[in-house]
Amino acid sequence: MRWTVLVIFALLGLVGCAGPIGDRYGSYTQPPQLDDGWPVADAAAKGVDVSALERMSRGLASHGFVQLRSMLLVRDGALVFELYDRPSRARALQDLRSTTKSVTGLLVAEAAARGHLDLDAPVLPHLTPDPASFDADWQTTTWRQLLTMRSGLACNDHDAGSPGHEERMYASRDWVAFWLKVPREGPAGAQGRYCTGNAVALGRALESAVGEPVDAWAARVLFSPLGITDARWATYAGGDRVDTGGHLRLRPRDLARIGQLVLEGGSWQGAAVLSPAAVAASVAPISRLEGSDYGLLWWVSTFESVDGRALRVWETRGNGGQHLFVLPELGLVASFTGGAYNHPDAALPYALMARHVLPALGVQVSPNI
Known part of the structure:
Protein backbone atom coordinates (compact mmCIF):
# COMPACT_ATOMS: atom_id res chain seq x y z
CA MET A 1 0.00 0.00 0.00
CA LEU A 93 -25.23 9.68 10.66
CA GLN A 94 -22.00 10.25 8.74
CA ASP A 95 -21.73 11.04 5.04
CA LEU A 96 -19.61 8.15 3.73
CA ARG A 97 -18.79 9.79 0.42
CA SER A 98 -17.26 7.19 -1.92
CA THR A 99 -17.33 4.40 0.62
CA THR A 100 -20.90 4.32 -0.71
CA LYS A 101 -19.52 2.82 -3.92
CA SER A 102 -18.37 -0.29 -2.08
CA VAL A 103 -21.86 -0.76 -0.65
CA THR A 104 -23.20 -0.44 -4.19
CA GLY A 105 -20.73 -3.08 -5.31
CA LEU A 106 -22.06 -5.53 -2.73
CA LEU A 107 -25.65 -4.83 -3.78
CA VAL A 108 -24.89 -5.50 -7.45
CA ALA A 109 -22.83 -8.61 -6.69
CA GLU A 110 -25.68 -9.98 -4.56
CA ALA A 111 -28.17 -9.34 -7.35
CA ALA A 112 -25.93 -11.38 -9.64
CA ALA A 113 -25.66 -14.17 -7.07
CA ARG A 114 -29.47 -14.30 -6.85
CA GLY A 115 -29.81 -14.58 -10.63
CA HIS A 116 -31.12 -11.10 -11.40
CA LEU A 117 -28.22 -10.25 -13.70
CA ASP A 118 -25.03 -11.58 -15.28
CA LEU A 119 -21.95 -9.53 -14.46
CA ASP A 120 -20.45 -10.32 -17.87
CA ALA A 121 -23.57 -9.37 -19.83
CA PRO A 122 -24.09 -5.94 -21.43
CA VAL A 123 -25.42 -3.35 -19.00
CA LEU A 124 -26.84 -0.95 -21.60
CA PRO A 125 -30.28 -2.62 -21.93
CA HIS A 126 -30.87 -1.68 -18.29
CA LEU A 127 -30.00 1.97 -18.91
CA THR A 128 -31.84 2.94 -22.07
CA PRO A 129 -34.94 1.77 -23.94
CA ASP A 130 -32.99 1.95 -27.22
CA PRO A 131 -29.58 0.25 -26.79
CA ALA A 132 -29.35 -0.33 -30.56
CA SER A 133 -28.84 3.42 -31.06
CA PHE A 134 -25.45 3.21 -29.31
CA ASP A 135 -22.22 2.09 -30.95
CA ALA A 136 -20.71 -1.38 -30.62
CA ASP A 137 -18.41 -0.41 -27.74
CA TRP A 138 -21.37 0.78 -25.71
CA GLN A 139 -23.45 -2.25 -26.59
CA THR A 140 -20.78 -4.65 -25.32
CA THR A 141 -19.86 -2.80 -22.09
CA THR A 142 -20.58 -5.11 -19.17
CA TRP A 143 -21.63 -4.77 -15.56
CA ARG A 144 -18.23 -6.06 -14.46
CA GLN A 145 -16.41 -3.43 -16.50
CA LEU A 146 -18.32 -0.67 -14.71
CA LEU A 147 -17.79 -2.31 -11.33
CA THR A 148 -14.03 -2.39 -11.94
CA MET A 149 -13.87 1.20 -13.26
CA ARG A 150 -12.97 0.09 -16.78
CA SER A 151 -15.82 1.68 -18.73
CA GLY A 152 -13.47 3.09 -21.36
CA LEU A 153 -15.10 6.51 -21.05
CA ALA A 154 -13.25 9.82 -20.84
CA CYS A 155 -14.29 10.03 -17.21
CA ASN A 156 -11.64 10.56 -14.56
CA ASP A 157 -12.61 12.23 -11.29
CA HIS A 158 -8.95 12.99 -10.56
CA ASP A 159 -8.60 15.09 -13.70
CA ALA A 160 -10.55 18.35 -13.48
CA GLY A 161 -10.53 18.61 -17.26
CA SER A 162 -12.07 15.21 -17.82
CA PRO A 163 -15.35 15.38 -19.80
CA GLY A 164 -17.02 12.94 -17.40
CA HIS A 165 -15.71 14.47 -14.17
CA GLU A 166 -18.17 14.08 -11.30
CA GLU A 167 -18.61 17.84 -10.81
CA ARG A 168 -19.86 18.15 -14.39
CA MET A 169 -22.23 15.27 -13.78
CA TYR A 170 -23.55 16.83 -10.56
CA ALA A 171 -24.40 20.02 -12.47
CA SER A 172 -26.82 18.09 -14.68
CA ARG A 173 -30.31 17.00 -13.67
CA ASP A 174 -30.18 13.41 -14.91
CA TRP A 175 -26.73 12.07 -14.09
CA VAL A 176 -27.11 8.86 -16.05
CA ALA A 177 -28.23 10.75 -19.16
CA PHE A 178 -25.09 12.89 -18.76
CA TRP A 179 -22.90 9.81 -18.32
CA LEU A 180 -24.32 8.12 -21.42
CA LYS A 181 -23.10 11.10 -23.49
CA VAL A 182 -19.51 11.08 -22.17
CA PRO A 183 -17.10 10.44 -25.07
CA ARG A 184 -15.07 7.25 -25.12
CA GLU A 185 -11.30 7.35 -24.73
CA GLY A 186 -10.72 3.65 -25.35
CA PRO A 187 -12.32 0.22 -25.29
CA ALA A 188 -14.17 -0.92 -22.21
CA GLY A 189 -12.20 -3.37 -20.10
CA ALA A 190 -8.83 -1.77 -20.74
CA GLN A 191 -7.54 1.17 -18.68
CA GLY A 192 -8.94 1.82 -15.21
CA ARG A 193 -10.21 5.33 -14.52
CA TYR A 194 -11.89 6.39 -11.28
CA CYS A 195 -15.32 7.57 -12.43
CA THR A 196 -18.23 8.19 -10.06
CA GLY A 197 -20.58 8.09 -13.04
CA ASN A 198 -19.92 4.37 -13.40
CA ALA A 199 -21.25 3.72 -9.89
CA VAL A 200 -24.24 5.99 -10.45
CA ALA A 201 -25.12 4.16 -13.67
CA LEU A 202 -24.84 0.83 -11.86
CA GLY A 203 -27.48 1.99 -9.40
CA ARG A 204 -29.90 2.84 -12.20
CA ALA A 205 -29.21 -0.49 -13.93
CA LEU A 206 -29.61 -2.38 -10.66
CA GLU A 207 -33.11 -0.97 -10.21
CA SER A 208 -34.03 -2.27 -13.65
CA ALA A 209 -32.54 -5.70 -13.00
CA VAL A 210 -34.13 -6.34 -9.59
CA GLY A 211 -37.39 -4.52 -10.26
CA GLU A 212 -37.35 -2.24 -7.22
CA PRO A 213 -35.68 1.00 -6.10
CA VAL A 214 -32.10 0.73 -4.94
CA ASP A 215 -32.90 1.89 -1.42
CA ALA A 216 -35.63 -0.74 -1.09
CA TRP A 217 -33.31 -3.47 -2.41
CA ALA A 218 -30.57 -2.37 -0.04
CA ALA A 219 -32.91 -2.36 2.95
CA ARG A 220 -34.28 -5.80 2.13
CA VAL A 221 -31.10 -7.71 1.29
CA LEU A 222 -28.47 -5.86 3.33
CA PHE A 223 -29.44 -3.29 5.92
CA SER A 224 -32.41 -4.96 7.61
CA PRO A 225 -30.66 -8.35 8.00
CA LEU A 226 -27.69 -6.51 9.52
CA GLY A 227 -29.88 -4.65 12.00
CA ILE A 228 -29.23 -1.28 10.36
CA THR A 229 -32.39 0.74 10.95
CA ASP A 230 -31.31 4.17 9.70
CA ALA A 231 -29.54 4.33 6.35
CA ARG A 232 -30.07 7.48 4.32
CA TRP A 233 -29.25 7.70 0.65
CA ALA A 234 -28.70 10.97 -1.18
CA THR A 235 -30.76 11.56 -4.31
CA TYR A 236 -30.63 13.40 -7.62
CA ALA A 237 -33.04 14.23 -10.45
CA GLY A 238 -35.22 16.19 -8.07
CA GLY A 239 -35.23 13.38 -5.53
CA ASP A 240 -36.41 10.73 -7.99
CA ARG A 241 -33.12 8.79 -8.19
CA VAL A 242 -30.79 7.32 -5.57
CA ASP A 243 -27.13 8.36 -5.61
CA THR A 244 -25.19 5.09 -5.56
CA GLY A 245 -21.87 6.83 -6.18
CA GLY A 246 -21.59 8.66 -2.86
CA HIS A 247 -23.17 10.30 0.18
CA LEU A 248 -24.87 7.33 1.81
CA ARG A 249 -25.16 8.16 5.52
CA LEU A 250 -24.71 5.57 8.28
Missing part, protein backbone atom coordinates in the same frame (compact mmCIF):
# COMPACT_ATOMS: atom_id res chain seq x y z
CA ARG A 2 1.64 3.21 -1.16
CA TRP A 3 0.88 6.64 0.24
CA THR A 4 2.19 10.15 -0.15
CA VAL A 5 5.26 9.76 2.03
CA LEU A 6 5.70 13.30 3.33
CA VAL A 7 2.05 13.67 4.30
CA ILE A 8 1.86 10.32 6.01
CA PHE A 9 5.04 10.64 8.00
CA ALA A 10 4.02 14.11 9.15
CA LEU A 11 0.80 12.57 10.40
CA LEU A 12 2.63 9.68 12.01
CA GLY A 13 4.73 12.09 14.00
CA LEU A 14 1.68 14.08 14.98
CA VAL A 15 -0.36 11.23 16.37
CA GLY A 16 2.64 9.87 18.19
CA CYS A 17 2.77 12.94 20.43
CA ALA A 18 0.95 13.03 23.74
CA GLY A 19 0.00 16.30 25.35
CA PRO A 20 -2.25 17.35 28.25
CA ILE A 21 -5.66 15.74 27.98
CA GLY A 22 -8.68 15.14 30.15
CA ASP A 23 -9.40 11.89 31.96
CA ARG A 24 -11.88 10.97 29.24
CA TYR A 25 -9.05 9.91 26.93
CA GLY A 26 -6.56 8.89 29.60
CA SER A 27 -7.32 5.18 29.83
CA TYR A 28 -8.92 2.43 27.79
CA THR A 29 -12.48 1.37 28.49
CA GLN A 30 -14.37 -1.43 26.81
CA PRO A 31 -17.10 -0.20 24.41
CA PRO A 32 -20.53 -0.12 26.04
CA GLN A 33 -22.93 -2.97 25.43
CA LEU A 34 -25.91 -1.49 23.60
CA ASP A 35 -29.09 -3.03 22.31
CA ASP A 36 -27.77 -3.01 18.73
CA GLY A 37 -26.59 -6.57 18.23
CA TRP A 38 -22.89 -5.82 18.58
CA PRO A 39 -20.95 -8.13 20.90
CA VAL A 40 -18.34 -6.17 22.84
CA ALA A 41 -15.15 -7.38 24.48
CA ASP A 42 -12.11 -6.10 26.30
CA ALA A 43 -9.35 -5.42 23.79
CA ALA A 44 -6.72 -7.21 25.86
CA ALA A 45 -8.86 -10.36 25.89
CA LYS A 46 -8.77 -10.27 22.10
CA GLY A 47 -5.00 -9.96 21.91
CA VAL A 48 -4.82 -6.20 21.44
CA ASP A 49 -2.19 -4.14 23.29
CA VAL A 50 -4.32 -1.68 25.23
CA SER A 51 -1.39 0.61 26.03
CA ALA A 52 -0.88 1.20 22.30
CA LEU A 53 -4.51 2.25 21.94
CA GLU A 54 -4.20 4.57 24.93
CA ARG A 55 -1.14 6.28 23.47
CA MET A 56 -2.97 6.75 20.20
CA SER A 57 -6.06 8.18 21.91
CA ARG A 58 -4.01 10.64 23.96
CA GLY A 59 -2.13 11.81 20.90
CA LEU A 60 -5.31 12.35 18.93
CA ALA A 61 -7.08 14.17 21.75
CA SER A 62 -4.13 16.45 22.37
CA HIS A 63 -4.21 17.57 18.75
CA GLY A 64 -7.95 18.06 18.39
CA PHE A 65 -8.44 14.72 16.62
CA VAL A 66 -7.02 16.04 13.32
CA GLN A 67 -10.53 15.96 11.79
CA LEU A 68 -11.07 12.34 12.78
CA ARG A 69 -14.70 11.84 13.85
CA SER A 70 -14.88 8.18 14.74
CA MET A 71 -12.65 5.13 14.94
CA LEU A 72 -13.88 1.62 15.74
CA LEU A 73 -11.97 -1.66 15.95
CA VAL A 74 -13.55 -5.10 15.74
CA ARG A 75 -11.46 -8.17 16.57
CA ASP A 76 -12.68 -11.73 16.12
CA GLY A 77 -16.27 -10.54 15.81
CA ALA A 78 -16.40 -8.31 18.89
CA LEU A 79 -16.25 -4.52 19.12
CA VAL A 80 -13.16 -3.83 21.24
CA PHE A 81 -12.43 -0.13 20.68
CA GLU A 82 -14.58 2.92 20.04
CA LEU A 83 -13.36 6.51 19.88
CA TYR A 84 -15.21 9.69 18.92
CA ASP A 85 -14.12 13.29 18.77
CA ARG A 86 -17.36 14.15 20.59
CA PRO A 87 -19.97 11.91 22.24
CA SER A 88 -22.75 12.86 19.82
CA ARG A 89 -20.89 11.24 16.93
CA ALA A 90 -21.80 7.77 18.18
CA ARG A 91 -25.43 8.20 17.12
CA ALA A 92 -24.92 10.66 14.29
CA ARG A 251 -23.82 5.57 11.96
CA PRO A 252 -20.26 4.49 12.80
CA ARG A 253 -21.29 1.18 14.38
CA ASP A 254 -23.38 0.41 11.31
CA LEU A 255 -20.49 1.10 8.97
CA ALA A 256 -18.42 -1.38 10.97
CA ARG A 257 -21.17 -3.99 10.50
CA ILE A 258 -20.56 -3.92 6.77
CA GLY A 259 -16.87 -4.55 7.32
CA GLN A 260 -17.62 -7.47 9.62
CA LEU A 261 -20.08 -8.87 7.09
CA VAL A 262 -17.36 -8.88 4.44
CA LEU A 263 -14.85 -10.42 6.85
CA GLU A 264 -17.29 -13.25 7.57
CA GLY A 265 -17.96 -13.91 3.89
CA GLY A 266 -21.52 -12.58 3.92
CA SER A 267 -22.67 -13.66 7.38
CA TRP A 268 -23.61 -11.62 10.44
CA GLN A 269 -23.80 -13.19 13.88
CA GLY A 270 -23.91 -16.64 12.29
CA ALA A 271 -26.78 -15.85 9.91
CA ALA A 272 -26.32 -15.67 6.14
CA VAL A 273 -27.03 -12.20 4.75
CA LEU A 274 -25.18 -12.07 1.43
CA SER A 275 -24.01 -14.92 -0.74
CA PRO A 276 -20.39 -15.93 -0.02
CA ALA A 277 -19.86 -15.84 -3.78
CA ALA A 278 -20.99 -12.21 -3.94
CA VAL A 279 -18.59 -11.16 -1.20
CA ALA A 280 -15.69 -13.16 -2.63
CA ALA A 281 -16.24 -11.62 -6.06
CA SER A 282 -16.36 -8.12 -4.58
CA VAL A 283 -12.91 -8.34 -2.99
CA ALA A 284 -11.15 -10.40 -5.66
CA PRO A 285 -8.55 -8.23 -7.46
CA ILE A 286 -9.47 -7.72 -11.11
CA SER A 287 -8.17 -4.36 -12.29
CA ARG A 288 -5.55 -1.79 -11.31
CA LEU A 289 -6.55 1.67 -10.19
CA GLU A 290 -4.34 4.42 -8.75
CA GLY A 291 -1.58 1.99 -7.80
CA SER A 292 -3.86 -0.51 -6.06
CA ASP A 293 -5.67 -3.64 -7.09
CA TYR A 294 -9.39 -3.17 -7.43
CA GLY A 295 -12.32 -5.55 -7.17
CA LEU A 296 -16.01 -4.80 -7.63
CA LEU A 297 -15.95 -1.22 -6.28
CA TRP A 298 -13.67 -2.44 -3.45
CA TRP A 299 -9.99 -1.57 -3.09
CA VAL A 300 -7.71 -4.57 -2.60
CA SER A 301 -4.21 -4.00 -1.27
CA THR A 302 -1.74 -5.06 1.41
CA PHE A 303 0.10 -3.86 4.47
CA GLU A 304 3.73 -4.96 4.23
CA SER A 305 5.18 -6.03 7.59
CA VAL A 306 8.85 -5.76 8.48
CA ASP A 307 9.10 -9.56 8.66
CA GLY A 308 8.05 -9.87 5.04
CA ARG A 309 4.38 -10.67 5.45
CA ALA A 310 1.88 -9.13 3.06
CA LEU A 311 -1.37 -8.74 4.98
CA ARG A 312 -4.38 -8.55 2.70
CA VAL A 313 -6.60 -5.50 3.08
CA TRP A 314 -10.08 -5.15 1.64
CA GLU A 315 -10.79 -1.47 1.78
CA THR A 316 -13.34 1.24 1.12
CA ARG A 317 -12.28 4.84 0.57
CA GLY A 318 -14.31 8.01 0.92
CA ASN A 319 -13.28 11.66 0.71
CA GLY A 320 -12.64 13.19 4.12
CA GLY A 321 -11.39 10.03 5.83
CA GLN A 322 -14.28 7.55 5.47
CA HIS A 323 -12.70 4.11 5.48
CA LEU A 324 -13.21 0.47 6.20
CA PHE A 325 -10.15 -1.76 6.50
CA VAL A 326 -10.85 -5.50 6.57
CA LEU A 327 -7.81 -7.66 7.33
CA PRO A 328 -8.83 -11.33 7.14
CA GLU A 329 -5.54 -12.76 8.41
CA LEU A 330 -5.90 -10.76 11.62
CA GLY A 331 -9.66 -11.13 12.07
CA LEU A 332 -9.76 -7.33 12.14
CA VAL A 333 -12.17 -4.66 10.96
CA ALA A 334 -11.21 -1.01 11.39
CA SER A 335 -13.77 1.69 10.66
CA PHE A 336 -13.06 5.42 10.36
CA THR A 337 -15.09 8.53 9.62
CA GLY A 338 -13.75 12.05 9.33
CA GLY A 339 -14.26 15.59 8.16
CA ALA A 340 -11.01 16.24 6.28
CA TYR A 341 -12.70 16.78 2.94
CA ASN A 342 -10.22 17.50 0.13
CA HIS A 343 -7.46 17.83 2.73
CA PRO A 344 -4.26 15.84 3.38
CA ASP A 345 -5.55 14.95 6.87
CA ALA A 346 -7.89 12.52 5.11
CA ALA A 347 -4.90 10.14 5.00
CA LEU A 348 -4.84 9.93 8.81
CA PRO A 349 -6.53 6.49 8.99
CA TYR A 350 -3.60 4.95 7.11
CA ALA A 351 -1.19 6.49 9.58
CA LEU A 352 -3.20 5.26 12.55
CA MET A 353 -3.30 1.75 11.13
CA ALA A 354 0.44 1.64 10.48
CA ARG A 355 1.63 3.46 13.59
CA HIS A 356 -0.78 2.16 16.22
CA VAL A 357 -3.40 -0.41 15.26
CA LEU A 358 -1.22 -3.01 13.59
CA PRO A 359 1.58 -2.72 16.19
CA ALA A 360 -1.09 -3.21 18.87
CA LEU A 361 -1.66 -6.60 17.23
CA GLY A 362 2.04 -7.40 17.09
CA VAL A 363 2.52 -6.39 13.45
CA GLN A 364 5.24 -3.88 12.67
CA VAL A 365 4.67 -2.24 9.30
CA SER A 366 7.54 -1.39 6.99
CA PRO A 367 8.31 2.36 6.86
CA ASN A 368 8.87 2.03 3.10
CA ILE A 369 5.19 1.67 2.30
